[in-house]
Amino acid sequence: MPRAGLHPDAVVGAGAALADETGFAALTMGALAERLGVRTPSLYKHVASQEDLHRRIAALALTEAGDAVGAAIQGRSGRDALAAAAHALRDFVVTHPGRYAATVGLTPTGPDDPVAVAAARGLAPFEAVLRGYDVAAEDRVHALRALRSVFHGFATLEADGGFQFSTTVDDSFDWLVDLVHRGLVAAGGTAQVPQHGA
Amino acid sequence: MPRAGLHPDAVVGAGAALADETGFAALTMGALAERLGVRTPSLYKHVASQEDLHRRIAALALTEAGDAVGAAIQGRSGRDALAAAAHALRDFVVTHPGRYAATVGLTPTGPDDPVAVAAARGLAPFEAVLRGYDVAAEDRVHALRALRSVFHGFATLEADGGFQFSTTVDDSFDWLVDLVHRGLVAAGGTAQVPQHGA
DNA sequence: CACGTTGGCTAATTGTGATAGCTTCTGGCT
DNA sequence: AGCCAGAAGCTATCACAATTAGCCAACGTG
Numbered sequence: 001m002p003r004a005g006l007h008p009d010a011v012v013g014a015g016a017a018l019a020d021e022t023g024f025a026a027l028t029m030g031a032l033a034e035r036l037g038v039r040t041p042s043l044y045k046h047v048a049s050q051e052d053l054h055r056r057i058a059a060l061a062l063t064e065a066g067d068a069v070g071a072a073i074q075g076r077s078g079r080d081a082l083a084a085a086a087h088a089l090r091d092f093v094v095t096h097p098g099r100y101a102a103t104v105g106l107t108p109t110g111p112d113d114p115v116a117v118a119a120a121r122g123l124a125p126f127e128a129v130l131r132g133y134d135v136a137a138e139d140r141v142h143a144l145r146a147l148r149s150v151f152h153g154f155a156t157l158e159a160d161g162g163f164q165f166s167t168t169v170d171d172s173f174d175w176l177v178d179l180v181h182r183g184l185v186a187a188g189g190t191a192q193v194p195q196h197g198a
Numbered sequence: 199m200p201r202a203g204l205h206p207d208a209v210v211g212a213g214a215a216l217a218d219e220t221g222f223a224a225l226t227m228g229a230l231a232e233r234l235g236v237r238t239p240s241l242y243k244h245v246a247s248q249e250d251l252h253r254r255i256a257a258l259a260l261t262e263a264g265d266a267v268g269a270a271i272q273g274r275s276g277r278d279a280l281a282a283a284a285h286a287l288r289d290f291v292v293t294h295p296g297r298y299a300a301t302v303g304l305t306p307t308g309p310d311d312p313v314a315v316a317a318a319r320g321l322a323p324f325e326a327v328l329r330g331y332d333v334a335a336e337d338r339v340h341a342l343r344a345l346r347s348v349f350h351g352f353a354t355l356e357a358d359g360g361f362q363f364s365t366t367v368d369d370s371f372d373w374l375v376d377l378v379h380r381g382l383v384a385a386g387g388t389a390q391v392p393q394h395g396a
Numbered sequence: 397c398a399c400g401t402t403g404g405c406t407a408a409t410t411g412t413g414a415t416a417g418c419t420t421c422t423g424g425c426t
Numbered sequence: 427a428g429c430c431a432g433a434a435g436c437t438a439t440c441a442c443a444a445t446t447a448g449c450c451a452a453c454g455t456g
Contacts (some may be wrong), residue, residue: 398455398456399433399448399452399456400433400455400456401431401450401453401455402435402451402452403450403451403453404449404450404452405448405449405450405451406447406448406449406450407446407447407448407449408444408445408446408447408448409445409446409448410443410444410445410446411443411456412441412442412443413440413441413442413443414439414440414442415437415438415439415440415441415452416428416438416440416442416452417436417437417438418436418437418438419434419435419436419437420433420434420435421432421433421434421435422431422432422433423431423432423433424429424430425428425429425430426427426428426429
């Protein structure tokens with residue numbers, strides 16, 4: 001009997017893909033095992049439990065999302081960077097709804113929790129975006145949380161089909177980005193001319 | 199054997215309370231039955247399924263949240279109304295995390311879905327808040343969605359323990375409210391548009 | 397007080413997560 | 427080449443949660 005040659009990352013990756021295709025709620029150990037051509041208990045050789053699987057998928061999603069956002073803001077700053085970051089995140093969530101859904105409702109166990117680490121990494125590009133605005137040092141945490149709340153909120157609502165007139169959702173998103181931009185500019189009192197790394 | 203004298207609303211109310219106390223994930227039919235002093239199958243005389251229960255709890259939460267926000271903005275307008283509404287919603291989510299968690303991940307089946315109706319009702323106070331700002335008629339939908347995204351995002355992140363330094367979360371929230379306020383004011387053009395781009 | 401309706405129960409089914417313990421493949425070492 | 431330890435599968439089995447079927451007792455109404 002030949003071996004399937006699995007390995008934790010393969011299981012997590014397949015789980016994330018399956019969640020994207022069939023919905024996070026349908027991500028059952030049995031379904032995942034079937035997709036991998038293996039019996040259910042075999043999965044437990046690679047992940048400790050379903051919750052462990054969820055957390056690993058969440059960490060993967062946060063890392064991927066952060067990388068996508070990071071790539072999107074390359075060479076941009078100020079409002080351009082903000083818009084690029086926002087759209088990159090939204091695109092990621094729309095394209096990978098299942099794995100992103102794994103990230104909600106997770107309480108990080110501590111600062112060394114892989115989920116927390118991945119979340120921090122996913123947040124880094126947004127810190128970079130903020131550097132294009134004149135936000136006081138002591139307000140950086142608040143501004144970062146604001147960005148997170150805004151775009152996470154919009155993305156999850158959209159992914160859950162929470163907006164009724166789907167035709168205008170794109171416009172709403174652009175409007176939201178503008179709202180945040182205006183709020184950030186006004187926060188500094190001075191409009192810093194976008195200059196990356198300045 | 200005396201009857202328990204249950205009734206759908208009692209089941210939904212108890213379910214919401216149980217979810218608040220033990221977490222939405224722990225809201226099992228068995229646990230709810232035990233709390234009501236009844237056997238599990240008896241619940242099915244009052245709710246059609248667990249999903250039905252979830253939807254009813256969600257509708258209850260949205261209605262209650264909307265009422266709380268509506269009460270909070272009485273006699274206020276402009277920035278005061280915005281701040282009052284935001285804090286009322288946040289307080290509700292913090293106080294009733296379980297029932298609010300029931301509202302995420304629900305796709306309304308149609309415009310007559312009780313969940314959709316309750317959501318619309320819960321949104322009404324925010325429309326009222328927006329009337330205190332000079333937002334163009336065609337932008338009202340966008341502005342409403344923005345408010346929803348912002349405060350829903352913050353509330354869910356906070357409820358999930360997603361913010362690391364809990365001591366400053368209150369400040370972050372106030373800062374977020376200010377950010378939105380500034381963005382809304384600048385949207386109308388009535389107030390000081392900061393020297394963005396000179 | 398008869399009686400239909402309703403609300404509760406027990407019993408049983410199904411699906412899912414998880415563990416135990418056996419077996420077999422694989423890769424390194426002699 | 428052949429041996430052996432450990433990893434990676436498997437079958438069998440539990441536990442537990444949701445749900446349904448079908449029975450029976452309590453309640454309200456005539």
